[in-house]
Amino acid sequence: MFDDFKFETFVDAHSSIFEEYLSSVVAKLPKENPEYRAIQEKIEDIYKEYPKVLAALDTEKADDLSVQECKALIEVVELRNKLCDMQMESVYFRGCYDGVGYLKKAGIL
Numbered sequence: 001m002f003d004d005f006k007f008e009t010f011v012d013a014h015s016s017i018f019e020e021y022l023s024s025v026v027a028k029l030p031k032e033n034p035e036y037r038a039i040q041e042k043i044e045d046i047y048k049e050y051p052k053v054l055a056a057l058d059t060e061k062a063d064d065l066s067v068q069e070c071k072a073l074i075e076v077v078e079l080r081n082k083l084c085d086m087q088m089e090s091v092y093f094r095g096c097y098d099g100v101g102y103l104k105k106a107g108i109l
Contacts, residue, residue, distance in 0.1 A: 025094050026087045036086050043079050046072050 029036045047054040050072040056063050057076070065073060103109040 022091055025091055029086065029090055033086065033090075036083065039079050039083055039086075043076055043083075046076050046079075 030040060031037075050069045052063055052065055052069050053073045053076055056065060056069075056073055100109065
């Protein structure tokens with residue numbers, strides 16, 4: 001019964017738009033996750049208070065930062081890492097969700 005079963009994964013079928021698919025999963029986070037949105041807002045507040053912090057992240061040239069700006073930069077990097085962790089968790093769980101769907105479609109569940 002399963003010898004002739006051929007299952008095509010999402011990546012197999014849509015590898016050219018896989019990055020777009022991941023982006024769409026991540027794009028939902030600010031709307032669906034208040035903690036994620038709050039972290040984004042905190043980063044924006046830091047950028048407003050310390051514009052050089054944003055410049056330090058967006059350019060390749062060295063910039064003189066004050067002690068407060070260095071602390072703000074460290075906080076932004078930590079917050080961005082937390083956002084990245086949340087994005088990866090969201091993608092992971094979306095994969096779990098899709099995996100169950102694939103198993104149901106294949107008649108295994």
